[in-house]
Amino acid sequence: MALDQKARETIREEALRLSKEFAKLDGRRPRLLLIETENDLPEDRKQRKLAANSFADSGWDVDVSPLESPEDAARSAADNDAHFVFYTSGSPSKVKQSISLAQGLCLYGRDDILIAVHQVKPEEKEALFRYGIICAFGSDYEYLQASLTMLRILIAREKEELDDNAY
DSSP, rough: OOHHHHHHHOOOHHHHHHHHHHHHSSSSOOEEEEEOTTOTTTHHHHHHHHHHHHHHHEEEEEEEEEOOHHHHHHHHHHHHHOOOOEEEEEOTTTHHHHHHHHHHHHTTTTTTTTTEEEEGGGGGGGHHHHHTEEEEOOTTTTTHHHHHHHHHHHHHHHHHHHHHHHH
């Protein structure tokens, strides 16, 4: 669903506001790792560039990983202390790669790092959710909208943790 320029700007402004709100709660800006794994399609590289720009424009600190295995991407996310890993791929193996990434994060003791997958088909969502991937966006879901959704999730989680620590 394509957004017009006015809607895009409104979403970007809201994302910037939420990014600042998150920074006040967490002490730093939200950090995103954009990954590239084996079996990705050639056109996925262009999508990653678009995603990196959209997320950076909406207040995220964005790291872009080199081509690596899901297990190495999990290590990179842990080493970079990312809040979210974002994976956009049209590859038929993206579900398997995403699950391996989630398992890798658990093995590193970093199941607090959230995962978002883009270009997901409706029939793939259940498997992703079953393995703890918190966001599964269709290919028509714009990156700015994804940024806004992911920021809302981070803020809700941060507020919940602050409430839990109050007791």
